[in-house]
Amino acid sequence: MMDTISASNSFAIGDTTVTRIVEREGPWHDPYGMFPEATPDKVAAHLSQLPDHVYDPAVEKICLTFQSFLLRTPQHTILIDSCVGEHDERRVDLLYPKDRWLAEFRDAGVGFGDIDYVFCTHLHVDHVGWNTRLENGHWVPTFPNAKYIFGRREFEFWEKWNKENGPPASGPSFDDSVLPIVAAGRAVLVEDDFQLNDLIHLSPAPGHTPGQCCAHLSSAGDTAIFAGDALHHPLQVYEPDWSTVKCEDRALAIVSRRKILESCADTKTLLIPAHFSGSTAGHVITRGDSFGFRFLGG
Numbered sequence: 268m269m270d271t272i273s274a275s276n277s278f279a280i281g282d283t284t285v286t287r288i289v290e291r292e293g294p295w296h297d298p299y300g301m302f303p304e305a306t307p308d309k310v311a312a313h314l315s316q317l318p319d320h321v322y323d324p325a326v327e328k329i330c331l332t333f334q335s336f337l338l339r340t341p342q343h344t345i346l347i348d349s350c351v352g353e354h355d356e357r358r359v360d361l362l363y364p365k366d367r368w369l370a371e372f373r374d375a376g377v378g379f380g381d382i383d384y385v386f387c388t389h390l391h392v393d394h395v396g397w398n399t400r401l402e403n404g405h406w407v408p409t410f411p412n413a414k415y416i417f418g419r420r421e422f423e424f425w426e427k428w429n430k431e432n433g434p435p436a437s438g439p440s441f442d443d444s445v446l447p448i449v450a451a452g453r454a455v456l457v458e459d460d461f462q463l464n465d466l467i468h469l470s471p472a473p474g475h476t477p478g479q480c481c482a483h484l485s486s487a488g489d490t491a492i493f494a495g496d497a498l499h500h501p502l503q504v505y506e507p508d509w510s511t512v513k514c515e516d517r518a519l520a521i522v523s524r525r526k527i528l529e530s531c532a533d534t535k536t537l538l539i540p541a542h543f544s545g546s547t548a549g550h551v552i553t554r555g556d557s558f559g560f561r562f563l564g565g
């Protein structure tokens with residue numbers, strides 16, 4: 268079982284190994300609630316081009332995976348995004364069991380102390396959770412040796428938002444999963460064109476949130492874009508102008524999404540959005556004035 272998880276969830280990009288650490292997967296959103304521009308005709312047409320795992324017809328919901336990406340480069344061990352984590356003060360639908368993430372992290376063969384960098388593409392509740400764990404009543408960094416990379420623009424937006432509004436309905440994730448990292452001296456606030464190491468640089472992808480950043484990996488001639496929530500579901504590859512109801516600036520999200528899709532269309536570059544189901548990663552292909560998506564391995 269352990270080998271199966273490791274084998275199916277890992278793939279190589281040059282001399283970097285990427286392992287998906289899954290917290291949950293399966294049906295999550297009604298497509299019409301998530302994408303206001305969606306129509307039954309378009310949804311059906313695009314789903315016919317995609318594998319079954321992207322949609323559950325029994326409950327009529329699109330499937331989203333909540334996961335972290337563990338990158339082992341020749342120099343560093345890096346975690347991109349940290350899911351929902353073990354927090355009780357969360358919206359009820361986020362209180363699903365978290366054992367799977369812990370088991371998959373352990374089965375990947377690394378310990379919390381091995382992580383050199385944690386990079387959060389943005390600071391929504393489902394991307395910061397495992398940043399911290401409760402220890403003797405205090406939220407402390409889960410990864411004691413890691414530098415946590417947060418975009419400065421993103422951090423400052425949510426710092427102000429939380430001061431003005433208090434915690435959002437999803438729970439106080441900024442207070443319990445971001446601020447304790449700053450208090451512990453582990454946070455590095457970076458500009459949105461930051462070079463993380465020799466192989467990884469960040470670029471801005473605002474819209475879903477004001478300071479969201481992508482991570483670009485270039486390793487021994489192979490390339491990938493970790494796109495965060497610039498896309499939530501492969502339907503948005505086919506319909507780049509469908510922003511979600513959760514996007515702070517829906518028009519700007521379209522601009523960022525199209526830029527990402529155009530940059531990797533018809534190239535070897537793997538697109539790796541945070542929440543795509545199945546193998547998650549895939550290649551973008553041009554289809555007229557829009558795009559299509561081929562999942563890695565199927």
Ligand SMILES: [Zn+2]
Nearest residue numbers: 391393496541
């Ligand atoms: Zn998300």
